[in-house]
Amino acid sequence: xxxxKINYFYDLLGLTKESTVDEIRRKYLExxxxxxxxxxxxxxxxxxxxxxxxxxxxSEAYNELISHAEGQGTVSTSENYEMPTIKLARILYNKxxxxxxxxxxxxxxxxxxxxxxxxxxxxxxxxxxVKCLLTKDRRLHEAKEYCMKLIKIEYYYxxxxxxxxxxxxxxxxxxxxxxxFQKAKQMGYDSNLVxxxxxxxxxxxxxxxxxxxxxxxx
Numbered sequence: 001x002x003x004x005k006i007n008y009f010y011d012l013l014g015l016t017k018e019s020t021v022d023e024i025r026r027k028y029l030e031x032x033x034x035x036x037x038x039x040x041x042x043x044x045x046x047x048x049x050x051x052x053x054x055x056x057x058x059s060e061a062y063n064e065l066i067s068h069a070e071g072q073g074t075v076s077t078s079e080n081y082e083m084p085t086i087k088l089a090r091i092l093y094n095k096x097x098x099x100x101x102x103x104x105x106x107x108x109x110x111x112x113x114x115x116x117x118x119x120x121x122x123x124x125x126x127x128x129x130v131k132c133l134l135t136k137d138r139r140l141h142e143a144k145e146y147c148m149k150l151i152k153i154e155y156y157y158x159x160x161x162x163x164x165x166x167x168x169x170x171x172x173x174x175x176x177x178x179x180x181f182q183k184a185k186q187m188g189y190d191s192n193l194v195x196x197x198x199x200x201x202x203x204x205x206x207x208x209x210x211x212x213x214x215x216x217x218x
Contacts, residue, residue, distance in 0.1 A: 013027045031058050032055060040052075062156075096125075096128055097128065105135050112132060123160075130163050134167065137170070140167055140170055147163055147167060158188050161181075161189070178202055
């Protein structure tokens with residue numbers, strides 16, 4: 001993503017490039033609660049639609065800025081004053097990320113679980129645990145449990161609902177998976193990824209899409 005869009009997202013949330021992950025998360029929670037569409041149900045259609053678009057944009061900004069801030073290393077406002085266990089957790093998580101990117105899922109899972117045991121309040125640790133467990137068919141129940149914890153501590157992060165959708169899809173519960181994918185899409189998660197999953201869990205909609213394509217050429 002270009003710097004101009006990153007700068008726009010920082011401005012949108014009222015933040016700067018020096019803002020930490022904690023600061024980004026706090027600001028996002030504040031704005032997402034303010035503009036959540038559920039608060040505008042009794043307003044006019046125009047006001048509801050405007051709030052919905054604002055909410056999606058805020059969610060997109062949050063998703064991108066969290067990744068950007070982590071990449072820049074601006075993790076915590078109190079990084080220099082963290083307790084040893086919190087520092088150890090971050091070290092373990094960074095190792096887990098390296099393992100995960102290398103495709104070493106078992107070591108990635110072990111390291112991310114160790115990080116989580118050191119500090120259970122960091123959603124990034126839980127998210128990586130869920131991604132690792134998603135690769136293991138026999139551990140989907142664990143993936144679901146960790147994802148429920150993840151959603152509880154970071155409800156307004158759209159990827160969390162997308163991951164829960166993947167868990168239910170892999171378990172064969174397509175209707176429930178569809179609900180979570182729709183929620184992720186509403187919150188601004190990558191529409192291309194979500195639509196691809198929805199096509200798979202909703203075969204009727206996929207068939208209708210194919211029919212419509214053929215109709216254009218008949």
